Amino acid sequence: MDVDVSVIWAGIVFFGVFMYVVMDGFDLGIGMLYPFVPAREDRDTMMNTVAPVWDGNETWLVLGGAGLLAAFPVAYSIILSGLYLPLIFMLLGLLFRGVAFEFRFRAHEGERHIWDKAFIGGSLVAAFFQGVSLGAFLSGIRVSGRSYAGTVVDWLAPFPLAAGVGVMIAYTLLGCTWLIMKTEGPLQQRMIAVARPFAWLMLAAIAAVSVWTPLRHAQVAERWFSFPNLAFLSPVPLLVLAAVFFLLRSLRRDPHRLPFLMALAVIFLAYAGMAISIWPHIVPPYITIWEAAAPPSSQKFTLVGTLLILPFILLYTGWSYYVFRGKVRAGQGYH
Amino acid sequence: MPDISALDLARIQFAFTMAFHIVFPALTIGMSSYLAVLEACWLRTGQAVYVDLYHFWLRIFAVTFGMGVVSGIVMAYQFGTNWSFFSEFAGGITGPLLAYEVLTAFFLEAGFLGVMLFGWTRVGPGLHFLATCMVAVGTLISATWILASNSWMQTPQGHAIVNGRAVPVDWLAVIFNPSFPYRLAHMGTAAYLATALFVGAAGAWHLLKGHDNPAVRKMLSMAMWMALLVAPIQAVIGDLHGLNTAKHQPAKVAAMEGHWQNEGDAALPLLLFGIPDMAAERTRYAVGIPHLGSVILTHSWTGQIPGLKEFPADERPNALIVFWSFRIMVGLGLAMIALGLWSLWLRRGAALYRQRLFLRFAVVMGPSGLLAILAGWVTTEVGRQPWVVYGLLRTADAVSPHSAGSLALTLALFVVSYLFVFGLGIAYVLRLVRKGPQAFDLQASPSGGPGAARTPARPLSAAEEGQ
Numbered sequence: 001m002d003v004d005v006s007v008i009w010a011g012i013v014f015f016g017v018f019m020y021v022v023m024d025g026f027d028l029g030i031g032m033l034y035p036f037v038p039a040r041e042d043r044d045t046m047m048n049t050v051a052p053v054w055d056g057n058e059t060w061l062v063l064g065g066a067g068l069l070a071a072f073p074v075a076y077s078i079i080l081s082g083l084y085l086p087l088i089f090m091l092l093g094l095l096f097r098g099v100a101f102e103f104r105f106r107a108h109e110g111e112r113h114i115w116d117k118a119f120i121g122g123s124l125v126a127a128f129f130q131g132v133s134l135g136a137f138l139s140g141i142r143v144s145g146r147s148y149a150g151t152v153v154d155w156l157a158p159f160p161l162a163a164g165v166g167v168m169i170a171y172t173l174l175g176c177t178w179l180i181m182k183t184e185g186p187l188q189q190r191m192i193a194v195a196r197p198f199a200w201l202m203l204a205a206i207a208a209v210s211v212w213t214p215l216r217h218a219q220v221a222e223r224w225f226s227f228p229n230l231a232f233l234s235p236v237p238l239l240v241l242a243a244v245f246f247l248l249r250s251l252r253r254d255p256h257r258l259p260f261l262m263a264l265a266v267i268f269l270a271y272a273g274m275a276i277s278i279w280p281h282i283v284p285p286y287i288t289i290w291e292a293a294a295p296p297s298s299q300k301f302t303l304v305g306t307l308l309i310l311p312f313i314l315l316y317t318g319w320s321y322y323v324f325r326g327k328v329r330a331g332q333g334y335h
Numbered sequence: 336m337p338d339i340s341a342l343d344l345a346r347i348q349f350a351f352t353m354a355f356h357i358v359f360p361a362l363t364i365g366m367s368s369y370l371a372v373l374e375a376c377w378l379r380t381g382q383a384v385y386v387d388l389y390h391f392w393l394r395i396f397a398v399t400f401g402m403g404v405v406s407g408i409v410m411a412y413q414f415g416t417n418w419s420f421f422s423e424f425a426g427g428i429t430g431p432l433l434a435y436e437v438l439t440a441f442f443l444e445a446g447f448l449g450v451m452l453f454g455w456t457r458v459g460p461g462l463h464f465l466a467t468c469m470v471a472v473g474t475l476i477s478a479t480w481i482l483a484s485n486s487w488m489q490t491p492q493g494h495a496i497v498n499g500r501a502v503p504v505d506w507l508a509v510i511f512n513p514s515f516p517y518r519l520a521h522m523g524t525a526a527y528l529a530t531a532l533f534v535g536a537a538g539a540w541h542l543l544k545g546h547d548n549p550a551v552r553k554m555l556s557m558a559m560w561m562a563l564l565v566a567p568i569q570a571v572i573g574d575l576h577g578l579n580t581a582k583h584q585p586a587k588v589a590a591m592e593g594h595w596q597n598e599g600d601a602a603l604p605l606l607l608f609g610i611p612d613m614a615a616e617r618t619r620y621a622v623g624i625p626h627l628g629s630v631i632l633t634h635s636w637t638g639q640i641p642g643l644k645e646f647p648a649d650e651r652p653n654a655l656i657v658f659w660s661f662r663i664m665v666g667l668g669l670a671m672i673a674l675g676l677w678s679l680w681l682r683r684g685a686a687l688y689r690q691r692l693f694l695r696f697a698v699v700m701g702p703s704g705l706l707a708i709l710a711g712w713v714t715t716e717v718g719r720q721p722w723v724v725y726g727l728l729r730t731a732d733a734v735s736p737h738s739a740g741s742l743a744l745t746l747a748l749f750v751v752s753y754l755f756v757f758g759l760g761i762a763y764v765l766r767l768v769r770k771g772p773q774a775f776d777l778q779a780s781p782s783g784g785p786g787a788a789r790t791p792a793r794p795l796s797a798a799e800e801g802q
Contacts, residue, residue: 052449055404059441062411063434069415070434073426073500080415080422081735087416088745091409092752098405099756102398106763118756146423152741295502298427302434313442320449323457334393334453 005303006293009071010282012306016067018271020060022174022264027054029175031097031123032168034116036194041330042187043116049182049328051101056317058094070302074146075282075292082141082148083133086155090129097122127171128164135163138213138274143286159212166205170267173198177247177259184327192251195259199251202263203244206270210237213277219285220277233276240269344742345417345734348749350716352409355753357712358705359403364478364523365530366396367471369557370451374467378460383774387550391772392534395764397452400444402760406753417742418723421733425501425724428494428509429484436480444473475523482522486515488724489715490583501727513583517576518715524569525711528671529704531561535674536701537768539694550772552688555697559687563675570668574631580718581632581640584725587718589643590654591661592628593618596642603628603639607662611654616644618654652720660713667707674700 027050037043050057069076080087100119107115132155139159142150176195180188214221224233247262278284282292293299370392377385411433414422422430450458450466458466487493493508494501503509538555541547581588589595593611594603595618604623611618629638643651674696681687723730 052453055401055448056442056445058404058408059437059445062408062441063437065411065415066430066434066437068430069422069426070430073423073430076415076426076430077419077422077735080412081419081737084416084735084737084741085745087412088748091412092748094408095405095752095756098408099401099760102401103760103763106398106766147736148419152737294427294430295497295500297503297506298431301503301506302431305435305438309438313438313446316446317442320446323450323454334397334455 005296005299006071006289008303009067009293009299010280010289012303012310013064013067013071014275016060016064018268020057020064021271022267023057023060024054025171025267026050026174026178026260027057028097028123028127029171029173030179031100031119031175032127032172033175033179033191033194034120034123037187037190040112045183045187045328045330045332046179047101047104047119048332049179052324053321054098054101056320058098067302067306071294071299072282072289072292073294075287075289078141078143078146078148078283078287078292079137082150083136083155084152086129086132086136086160090126090133093122093124093126093129095122097126123171124168127168131164131167132160134167134274135160138163138278138284139216140285141283143283159216162208162212166209169198169201169205170270173202173263174260174267177263180251180255181257181260182328184329192255195251196248199244199247199263202266203240206240206266209270210273217277217285223277223279236269236273236276240266243269339739339743341737341739341742342731342734344739344746345737346730348417348742348746349413351746352406352413352749352753353712354709355757356403356406356410357708359399359406360474360477361522361526361529361705361708362399362533363396363403364474364526365528365533366392366399367467367474368527369530369534370396371464371467371471374464378464384549384553387772387775388554390775391550391767391770393452395767398760398764398767400448402757406757409749417735417737418733419735421723421728423500424728424733425488428487428501428503431503432480432484432487432510436477436484440473440477440480443476444470447473478523478526479519482519483510483512483515486518487512489518489719490514491724491727496727501724514576514579517572517579520572521569521576521711522708524565524572525704525708527561528565528569529708531558531565532671532674532700532704533702534558535562536698539697540701540768541771542688543691543694543698546771547688548772554772555688559675559678559697562671563679566668566671566675570672573665573668577632578634580715584719585641586643586646586651587657587715588632588640589646590652590657590718591714592632592640593621593654593658594628594640594642596644597639600637600639602626602637603632605631606658609658611658613651613654618658650721652718657714657718660710660717664707664710664714667703667710670700670703671707 030046030050033046034043037046065076065080068079096118100115100122104112104115104119136155136157139157141148142154173195176191176198179191180195183191214224223229243262243265247259247266250258250262280288280290282289370389373385373389373392376382377389414429447466447469450463451470454463454466487509490513491501492512493503493505493510495504496502534554535558538551538558541551542555577588590611592603593606593609595616597603602625604621604625605627606618606621606623609618609621609623626636629636632638632640643654677693677696678687681690681693687693719725721729721731723733
């Protein structure tokens with residue numbers, strides 16, 4: 001049997017970015033929820049629900065970048081120079097967000113507000129520009145030959161900016177449902193109240209993207225609305241509706257894990273939907289995964305290691321989450 | 336800024352973000368091993384001094400690690416955002432090496448860091464020690480991959496050029512390229528040495544302030560043993576690395592020595608001072624020791640190396656920068672050896688903990704390891720110019736096609752953000768150092784046994800930051 005290594009690599013990059021989106025998604029979401037929760041103790045608790053795991057969550061972003069570079073260097077160089085400014089803004093956002101985890105507890109009482117703001121602002125900026133990058137990527141990157149051919153502000157258009165807001169909504173919903181799972185009492189009640197409007201906003205955002213992309217890109221419309229694809233793909237939007245329904249319903253009856261799981265499902269479906277829209281392009285709409293592929297000797301060398309090591313990574317990452325399982329109460333932490 | 340090109344700005348940006356970044360991994364490599372040693376000593380002896388020191392350095396480690404992570408993510412993406420032609424040309428080689436770094440090192444560090452920092456009351460002592468060790472091993476694995484990648488760029492082999500791109504042919508040859516073992520040994524040792532000097536300075540500072548206790552003495556003593564042993568070893572490794580560079584990157588060594596041309600069979604002096612002048616093709620105001628250059632560079636009394644004039648003018652690195660950055664590194668290294676020997680001399684009768692002149696010297700030497708690392712990186716990176724992949728790809732051909740304007744904007748954003756974030760971060764590190772090791776209350780925070788059922792620890796912040 002002939003195995004297409006490029007397809008496997010597309011799957012790994014898809015998986016890596018998805019892991020990043022959901023895992024760093026909920027901790028960036030926590031930053032964006034700070035403004036809803038003014039009390040110092042509650043903010044400490046919120047931060048401590050992710051403090052032991054945020055670094056691992058963010059590592060998936062580096063894996064996404066490194067995997068792309070290793071398997072599809074042409075795509076890496078075009079996408080990263082095409083999304084130059086949004087990505088730099090995102091990195092700076094992650095910089096402020098990341099240091100806030102430690103600095104916040106090291107600062108004197110009077111300085112703490114600086115790192116609260118850095119945490120909020122960094123999370124907002126990182127989430128927004130990840131969405132902008134996603135939107136600009138989906139709406140197409142201009143290429144000539146094997147290089148980026150657009151301008152430095154191609155991303156400054158309605159669709160990418162709307163996608164930025166969409167990702168902020170998605171991450172906030174993830175953060176909110178994560179906290180419903182990890183906290184209790186008044187903080188949890190507040191999160192339940194916040195989750196409801198964000199679930200609706202999420203649904204609206206997905207609906208907007210689902211209408212917007214096929215209208216703008218005939219190719220996407222054809223992928224989704226031609227027969228027999230329509231039959232295979234119609235469960236995707238139906239499952240989204242079902243997940244949002246169960247999410248909203250669970251919020252009414254002493255919720256614990258279910259809202260988070262349903263939010264994960266919604267985001268997975270939306271993410272998979274985008275992949276279906278652009279497949280098999282890795283720089284839509286010009287370059288396919290095969291055209292961007294690294295030399296087979298590079299792809300295979302990295303693939304062996306990835307397939308061997310990834311299960312162990314998932315194992316000890318899972319263990320680390322297991323060690324910190326259960327509700328987080330005020331005052332827990334190593335600080 | 337009409338004279339500064341987009342290429343210059345991209346290089347300044349890379350050098351700036353890299354220079355900030357390298358300091359943090361260097362400290363986390365050394366500190367995580369130090370923490371593993373402290374925890375091992377505690378588990379073996381049960382002496383409180385080790386657990387006190389562990390928790391003191393753990394907090395400093397955590398802040399340093401956080402800064403290393405966030406500045407490192409910038410590096411991972413900068414190859415694509417700022418050096419897209421490099422990524423396209425060499426991505427088939429550097430990409431897999433970076434991917435292996437993420438898979439074998441970053442996830443390992445990140446996965447066990449949480450347990451190391453927050454798991455004291457949630458897992459047993461054995462598992463906690465395992466977590467500390469995994470983090471330490473992760474930092475070393477990370478250094479291994481990134482130095483394999485950098486070394487390949489300096490001394491590339493094991494590849495073929497197909498359609499204008501580097502294609503790996505023999506991965507073992509790519510990884511174990513000629514300069515890799517020397518670079519790895521030199522950088523790994525530098526990280527340990529830099530950490531030892533930092534730890535030693537912290538101990539010396541507390542002693543000067545009159546905070547004399549067993550923990551402070553222990554950290555000064557351990558650090559000075561480390562400096563005594565490792566600084567001379569580093570000099571030997573550096574010498575071997577220099578020979579390797581002379582073989583594979585002769586123009587770099589010529590620039591390091593400010594050496595323009597050989598005069599007949601004359602032996603090379605070792606220049607102690609001089610101002611290499613690229614335009615005039617000579618080194619002004621040269622002051623040197625006869626024959627010593629030949630002895631060091633060729634290990635013979637009259638050996639010669641090629642002078643800079645033997646290389647085309649557009650293949651010469653900037654000799655002024657390389658000449659001086661190299662001298663700063665070596666000078667600091669000699670001071671480290673002196674510090675180690677002095678500490679050995681003072682150990683009789685515990686003068687080590689009392690002699691104020693020595694303690695002041697140890698404090699001053701605190702940042703010297705990090706400065707030497709920066710100077711060393713400047714030497715090796717500027718020394719390989721104008722190549723980004725030696726002999727294969729020029730730096731000028733590697734840069735992304737961005738305008739000078741957008742590069743200037745992002746450079747300004749990086750400078751402002753880095754100075755603010757890391758400036759305050761370093762201030763927090765120093766604030767933690769100033770607090771000094773505290774007695775760690777083992778009764779109040781039990782360890783061992785299953786996690787969730789245990790009572791949460793008394794928040795340490797209550798004791799530590801108790802206003």
